Amino acid sequence: MKVIVVGCGKIGTTVVSSLAEEGHDVVVIDTDPKVVENVTNIHDAMGVCGSGTDCKTLKEAGIENCDLLVAVTDLDELNMLCCYIGKNLGAGHTIARIRRPEYNTENIGFLRQQLDLSLSLNPEMLAAREMFNILRFPYALKIETFSGKSFEIVEIVLKEESALTGVKLMDIRSRLKQNFLVVAVQRGDEVFIPGGDFVLRKGDRIGLTASPVEVQNLMKALGIESKQARNVMILGGSRIGYYLARLLVSVGNTVRLIERDQNRAEELVSLLPNRTVVINDDGAQQEVLVEEGLNSADAFVALTGMDEQNILLSIFAAVNKVPKVITKVNRQELIGMADKLGLDCIISPRRIAADVVVRYARALENSQGSNVETMYNIMDNKAEVLEFNAGGDFPGIGVPLKKLRLRKNVLIGGIIRDRKALIPSGDDKILQGDRVIVVAAGGRHNDLSDILS
Amino acid sequence: MNRRMVIYRVGQILELEAALLLIPLAVAAIYFEWKIVICFVVSAAAALVPGVLMRLIFKPDNQMMYAKEGFSIVTLAWILLSVFGALPFFLSREIPNYIDAFFETVSGFTTTGASLVPDVERLSHGILFWRSFTHWIGGMGILVLIMAIVPTDSGRSMHIMRAEMPGPVVGKLVPKLKDTAKILYFIYIALTILETVILLIGGMPLFDSIVHALGTAGTGGYGIKGDSIGGYNHFLQWVIAVFMVLFGINFNLYYLLIMKKFNAALKNTELWLFLGMIVVSTTVITADIFKVYGNFGDSLRNSFFQVTSIMSTTGYSTADFDKWPVLSKDLIFVLMFVGGCAGSTAGGLKISRILIMAKTVINDIRQQLHPRSVTSLKIDGKPVDKNTIHRVSTYFLLYIFIIVAVFLLISFEPFGFETNLSAAVSCFNNVGPGFAVVGPAGNYSAYSDFSTIILSIAMLLGRLEIFPLILAFNPSNWVNKNK
Numbered sequence: 001m002k003v004i005v006v007g008c009g010k011i012g013t014t015v016v017s018s019l020a021e022e023g024h025d026v027v028v029i030d031t032d033p034k035v036v037e038n039v040t041n042i043h044d045a046m047g048v049c050g051s052g053t054d055c056k057t058l059k060e061a062g063i064e065n066c067d068l069l070v071a072v073t074d075l076d077e078l079n080m081l082c083c084y085i086g087k088n089l090g091a092g093h094t095i096a097r098i099r100r101p102e103y104n105t106e107n108i109g110f111l112r113q114q115l116d117l118s119l120s121l122n123p124e125m126l127a128a129r130e131m132f133n134i135l136r137f138p139y140a141l142k143i144e145t146f147s148g149k150s151f152e153i154v155e156i157v158l159k160e161e162s163a164l165t166g167v168k169l170m171d172i173r174s175r176l177k178q179n180f181l182v183v184a185v186q187r188g189d190e191v192f193i194p195g196g197d198f199v200l201r202k203g204d205r206i207g208l209t210a211s212p213v214e215v216q217n218l219m220k221a222l223g224i225e226s227k228q229a230r231n232v233m234i235l236g237g238s239r240i241g242y243y244l245a246r247l248l249v250s251v252g253n254t255v256r257l258i259e260r261d262q263n264r265a266e267e268l269v270s271l272l273p274n275r276t277v278v279i280n281d282d283g284a285q286q287e288v289l290v291e292e293g294l295n296s297a298d299a300f301v302a303l304t305g306m307d308e309q310n311i312l313l314s315i316f317a318a319v320n321k322v323p324k325v326i327t328k329v330n331r332q333e334l335i336g337m338a339d340k341l342g343l344d345c346i347i348s349p350r351r352i353a354a355d356v357v358v359r360y361a362r363a364l365e366n367s368q369g370s371n372v373e374t375m376y377n378i379m380d381n382k383a384e385v386l387e388f389n390a391g392g393d394f395p396g397i398g399v400p401l402k403k404l405r406l407r408k409n410v411l412i413g414g415i416i417r418d419r420k421a422l423i424p425s426g427d428d429k430i431l432q433g434d435r436v437i438v439v440a441a442g443g444r445h446n447d448l449s450d451i452l453s
Numbered sequence: 454m455n456r457r458m459v460i461y462r463v464g465q466i467l468e469l470e471a472a473l474l475l476i477p478l479a480v481a482a483i484y485f486e487w488k489i490v491i492c493f494v495v496s497a498a499a500a501l502v503p504g505v506l507m508r509l510i511f512k513p514d515n516q517m518m519y520a521k522e523g524f525s526i527v528t529l530a531w532i533l534l535s536v537f538g539a540l541p542f543f544l545s546r547e548i549p550n551y552i553d554a555f556f557e558t559v560s561g562f563t564t565t566g567a568s569l570v571p572d573v574e575r576l577s578h579g580i581l582f583w584r585s586f587t588h589w590i591g592g593m594g595i596l597v598l599i600m601a602i603v604p605t606d607s608g609r610s611m612h613i614m615r616a617e618m619p620g621p622v623v624g625k626l627v628p629k630l631k632d633t634a635k636i637l638y639f640i641y642i643a644l645t646i647l648e649t650v651i652l653l654i655g656g657m658p659l660f661d662s663i664v665h666a667l668g669t670a671g672t673g674g675y676g677i678k679g680d681s682i683g684g685y686n687h688f689l690q691w692v693i694a695v696f697m698v699l700f701g702i703n704f705n706l707y708y709l710l711i712m713k714k715f716n717a718a719l720k721n722t723e724l725w726l727f728l729g730m731i732v733v734s735t736t737v738i739t740a741d742i743f744k745v746y747g748n749f750g751d752s753l754r755n756s757f758f759q760v761t762s763i764m765s766t767t768g769y770s771t772a773d774f775d776k777w778p779v780l781s782k783d784l785i786f787v788l789m790f791v792g793g794c795a796g797s798t799a800g801g802l803k804i805s806r807i808l809i810m811a812k813t814v815i816n817d818i819r820q821q822l823h824p825r826s827v828t829s830l831k832i833d834g835k836p837v838d839k840n841t842i843h844r845v846s847t848y849f850l851l852y853i854f855i856i857v858a859v860f861l862l863i864s865f866e867p868f869g870f871e872t873n874l875s876a877a878v879s880c881f882n883n884v885g886p887g888f889a890v891v892g893p894a895g896n897y898s899a900y901s902d903f904s905t906i907i908l909s910i911a912m913l914l915g916r917l918e919i920f921p922l923i924l925a926f927n928p929s930n931w932v933n934k935n936k
Contacts, residue, residue: 002628020628024628025627025628025629025632026628027628033838040611040625041520041609041611041612042609044610044611044628044629044630044631045628046624046625046627046628047624
């Protein structure tokens with residue numbers, strides 16, 4: 001598929017990296033020749049130097065026969081104009097980053113319609129949503145849902161010895177009498193797609209699939225705290241902080257938002273519902289955090305503009321026994337470091353936004369031969385979860401799963417049949433019309449039959 | 454530096470060379486030259502074994518590649534390529550001295566076409582084919598060939614492409630590097646086949662047609678006759694001359710033509726400057742040598758052929774320009790520096806560099822007249838990056854230094870000023886023939902081993918455009934404290 005990415009900032013680069021790795025023909029446009037050279041040096045993409053709203057530049061990048069135009073420059077207006085021009089010059093689909101809150105109201109639908117946008121991307125909003133989901137189910141590092149919300153994939157860390165550790169995976173299910181499947185394990189830097197004789201250890205980060213109800217039951221059975229976070233402290237009143245506070249307050253949580261800049265703090269007070277407490281002080285001072293009640297908070301979310309500060313303050317919060325700590329880290333290399341320092345719940349807005357674009361690109365390809373319904377990255381992007389529609393041409397239809405010869409590092413994590421979740425065992429079969437959830441580490445899977453060796 | 458990655462990639466190249474050696478092997482078999490066949494088998498095996506070992510032992514866990522890895526891979530690959538490529542000449546005893554064989558191979562891969570074989574017609578078919586085939590491989594570049602056929606896992610191969618492809622600015626034709634490499638080779642192969650067919654139609658024997666097409670495509674210039682192209686009929690000479698022009702043009706323009714973007718292709722300044730220089734030089738030389746040949750047709754043909762041959766840095770000849778009047782000789786000498794367009798298989802300084810330098814000079818002069826004026830250097834209507842301009846100037850300085858150095862290093866040879874200077878210039882610019890002893894009728898066999906090595910290095914420097922070689926042998930590159 002031919003994709004043009006306009007703007008090579010944080011999100012642009014991440015999108016280019018993912019799309020180029022997926023094997024798409026990527027052309028990048030940026031006004032800064034240095035940036036263009038850098039991106040094309042590192043990724044297998046072609047660069048065009050110029051403005052995304054310049055017809056000549058867009059034509060040089062091949063807008064006439066491009067399938068997808070992604071405009072992710074800093075300026076919302078430029079993105080919108082770029083997509084509008086691009087669409088009229090022949091781009092198949094357009095995605096614009098629109099992140100200013102005044103556009104992201106009920107009017108966004110109208111804007112999208114008028115500009116003929118396929119998707120509008122608000123990374124901050126997406127990040128806030130993801131954090132909000134996690135705060136509702138604090139035991140999870142990440143939760144993603146599949147078709148009809150009948151299935152969830154949940155990432156958790158085994159912090160202590162429990163019923164899960166020290167036992168072969170194939171024995172756990174019968175012992176716990178719970179219906180779930182461990183689909184991926186991260187130990188150190190390595191990610192495994194475990195087989196039945198895999199033994200979990202303390203400290204492993206695991207991904208498991210189950211229906212939402214069973215996830216709750218399982219957590220109870222394991223004795224893992226599954227209480228919703230009620231009292232949240234947010235550090236940094238950026239756009240993400242604002243969106244997150246709004247979401248949390250709307251379901252009745254207590255939110256304390258710490259913002260250093262006085263003008264911004266005042267602005268936030270006027271924007272947010274009354275129940276939000278906005279504190280104007282430097283949250284980088286640990287004393288301020290303690291004074292404002294860090295110890296009584298159920299959750300701490302570090303959202304300042306500096307990754308390093310977020311990491312350090314999160315460690316401080318974790319040391320102070322805050323049950324749930326969420327850290328915003330944008331730079332890929334720091335994510336790995338934060339992980340090593342013991343912070344397990346890390347949110348990267350650029351990664352989330354890039355994932356949305358890649359997911360959209362996959363869905364587009366759907367109509368062009370690929371069969372992926374939804375796609376999520378788990379385990380720090382070292383593994384993927386894909387949802388396929390089992391068509392009649394899949395050679396494994398009606399064959400018991402244990403007789404299917406799957407590729408290495410591929411696992412069938414679940415089957416959705418008639419909107420019901422089914423945790424498969426070796427005797428189950430894939431029937432036509434099923435939605436099959438596949439977990440894979442490495443390799444590219446466009447079609448369900450790609451999982452067979 | 455990621456040494457494992459460098460060695461792994463170079464191993465890949467050696468394996469490819471082993472495979473490529475099978476083609477001249479087949480040619481030798483067709484002509485029942487069994488002794489030569491054995492030489493090629495041994496050479497292929499000699500390249501294959503270290504290639505496989507390097508690839509298996511040094512399989513890198515870390516695939517990271519930066520500019521310096523790119524430079525190192527290209528440099529090492531080209532040197533080892535020549536080391537093993539020289540084996541067939543040496544083993545067959547057709548070039549009994551290994552250093553001479555190495556010179557002949559470097560001259561082949563760098564598309565110089567400077568030969569030290571006194572009597573080419575004595576060589577066997579297999580060896581003659583390999584000689585010309587090295588031109589073809591070296592013309593577009595073997596690493597670009599690897600990119601086109603071997604699946605690469607990293608997007609960072611652009612560094613390799615940039616190090617191997619000639620010209621001040623190397624870009625991609627299409628988003629994917631692999632596709633770019635494939636398109637370039639497709640155009641290259643298509644043009645080569647086209648030339649072979651036209652030569653066949655014009656009455657050249659099949660073997661000669663293929664060998665000359667390969668030599669023209671790489672802008673190399675190894676002939677298989679004592680008088681190069683002079684013995685073939687006039688039609689064939691015109692065909693080869695026209696194809697030398699075609700292979701001196703930036704391949705990106707052919708891609709634009711295929712994509713039916715005629716306007717963009719025809720608006721290329723470099724192309725028109727290249728063609729303009731050919732027309733002007735041909736006219737001047739035709740007028741100048743009219744008194745030698747006495748008729749317009751011969752003068753025009755010989756003048757056009759020699760001009761295109763030198764401009765495209767091919768080095769075929771139909772006439773001994775060493776015997777021409779001084780004006781023509783001087784002009785030919787100057788044209789040796791110029792070379793073809795960037796992104797072609799030709800060597801030399803490249804038209805686009807000359808264009809950039811000329812415009813820099815004009816801008817500078819204007820700036821001195823109007824000290825407050827702001828200048829911008831544009832080519833084809835697009836501003837040229839300051840870094841590029843700077844790099845072009847540095848390149849030109851190094852270019853002059855190297856010519857001087859090579860000239861001084863070989864000046865102890867007793868052949869006189871004209872021979873030595875033209876040998877240095879001709880080899881460094883990948884042209885081939887020079888003047889006097891190394892003129893179109895002569896060869897490089899009179900040079901000592903020391904000088905042949907110096908000239909081999911000069912050819913490599915010229916083909917890889919100086920920087921990769923110098924950077925790869927920068928010791929700080931290879932120091933790695935952690936290992």
